[in-house]
Structure formats: C-alpha cells, structure tokens
Amino acid sequence: xxxxxxxxxxxxxxxxxxxxxxxxxxxxxxxxxxxxxxxxxxxxxxxxxxxxxxxxxxxxxxxxxxxxxxxxxxxxxxxxxxxxxxxxxxxxxxxxxxxxxxxxxxxxxxxxxxxxxxxxxxxxxxxxxxxxxxxxxxxxxxxxxxxxxxxxxxxxxxxxxxxxxxxxxxxxxxxxxxxxxxxxxxxxxxxxxxxx
Ligand SMILES: [Cu+2]
Numbered sequence: 001x002x003x004x005x006x007x008x009x010x011x012x013x014x015x016x017x018x019x020x021x022x023x024x025x026x027x028x029x030x031x032x033x034x035x036x037x038x039x040x041x042x043x044x045x046x047x048x049x050x051x052x053x054x055x056x057x058x059x060x061x062x063x064x065x066x067x068x069x070x071x072x073x074x075x076x077x078x079x080x081x082x083x084x085x086x087x088x089x090x091x092x093x094x095x096x097x098x099x100x101x102x103x104x105x106x107x108x109x110x111x112x113x114x115x116x117x118x119x120x121x122x123x124x125x126x127x128x129x130x131x132x133x134x135x136x137x138x139x140x141x142x143x144x145x146x147x148x149x150x151x152x153x154x155x156x157x158x159x160x161x162x163x164x165x166x167x168x169x170x171x172x173x174x175x176x177x178x179x180x181x182x183x184x185x186x187x188x189x190x191x192x193x194x195x196x
Contacts, residue, residue: 007068011061084130086163091136091143091156091178094185098124113188118175123192126168135163144180147191153179168195 090097099108109122126132136145138156146153149170154162176191 004068007064084127084132086133086135087124087126089124089134089136089145089156091138091140091145091182091189093140093183094178094189096124096145096178096189096191097139098122111192113185113190118190118192120190120192123173123194125194125196126166128168128171128195130168132166132168133163134166135161137161141182142180143178143182143189145176145191146179147174147176147193149174149176149193152176155180168193171195 085100088099088101090099095113096111097108098111099106111120111122111124113119114121134145134154136154136156137160138158140158142158143156144153145156150166152164152166154164156162172195174193174195176193178186178189178191182189
C-alpha cells in the first residue's frame with residue numbers, strides 16, 4: 001500500500017479517537033461538568049500537561065506531513081523513481097523551442113513545421129517510462145502547449161512559467177497543436193513528442 005494512504009488512515013483514525021476520547025473524558029470523568037464555581041479551579045497543571053502533550057503531537061504531525069510532501073515530490077526521485085529531469089518548452093512565432101538541462105549543460109533545439117500537418121524537423125524525444133517536468137512559457141505572444149494523448153493543454157504565457165509532470169508510459173509518436181491563436185502561423189507549429 002502506498003505510504004500516503006497509510007498515513008491518511010493513521011491521521012483519520014487518530015482524529016476520530018481524539019474527539020471521542022476527549023468527549024468521553026468530559027462527559028464521564030470530569031468532576032466539574034455542569035459545575036459553576038466562584039474560584040479558579042485548580043486545573044493549571046493538568047492543562048499545562050495537555051497543552052504540551054498536544055503541541056508535541058501537532059508538531060509531529062506537521063513533521064510527518066512535510067516528510068510525506070517531500071517524498072511525494074517527483075523531482076526528489078523517490079515516489080517516481082524514474083524522474084528524468086526538466087525540460088523547458090518555449091512557444092514562439094511560430095515554432096516550439098525545447099531545452100533540457102543535463103549535468104549543468106543546456107542542450108536545446110527548435111522544432112519547426114516541416115512538411116505535412118503534423119510533421120516537424122525536430123521532435124521532442126523522451127525516454128520510455130520517464131517522468132519529465134515540463135516548464136512551459138512563451139517568448140512572444142500567448143500560445144498553448146496541447147498534447148491530446150496526455151490530456152494536456154497548458155497555456156504558454158509570456159513572463160510566466162506553467163509546469164506539469166509528464167509520465168511517458170506509451171511508446172510512439174504523439175502529436176499535438178498549438179491551441180491558442182497566436183498569429184498568422186498558428187496552424188503551422190505542431191507539437192511532436194516521440195517516446196522512445
Ligand atoms: Cu498558436
């Protein structure tokens with residue numbers, strides 16, 4: 001079972017138990033239920049212990065939350081052991097530019113429309129069963145990076161980076177189109193992703 005499911009069950013059961021436990025404590029074991037008193041009841045020490053105890057429990061829960069969030073971040077390569085790096089995708093009038101950071105060196109290529117409707121000179125080549133972080137932006141006007149095979153349509157907005165994680169679990173050539181009208185060549189900037 002996935003670690004996060006175990007954790008959610010644990011937190012859910014803990015919260016239920018805590019609510020019922022404190023209700024029972026108040027209903028059946030508190031000597032002062034329904035009692036009005038003129039003086040301050042001597043509950044200080046007990047209160048202090050409870051405050052410290054539950055502060056520690058809450059701190060532990062926060063710690064576990066952060067731990068789970070950290071371990072489930074694909075870029076940490078834990079949850080998705082096949083994290084394969086990030087790729088920047090820049091929409092331009094009228095082609096796509098892809099660049100990949102490998103060992104501190106950026107290797108990039110421009111992907112131009114070449115012959116037919118869904119044909120480009122350089123496609124984006126990705127490894128099979130990899131998890132890629134695509135950082136999508138635009139160099140000039142609004143574009144949209146759309147890949148129907150992955151149910152993906154992310155706007156490429158100048159001055160803003162949208163990112164999405166793509167899991168390449170299907171081999172082959174996947175074709176998409178710019179889906180935001182970006183000028184005269186809008187129809188001539190197809191997206192070709194080859195999963196090899
Ligand atoms: Cu366009």
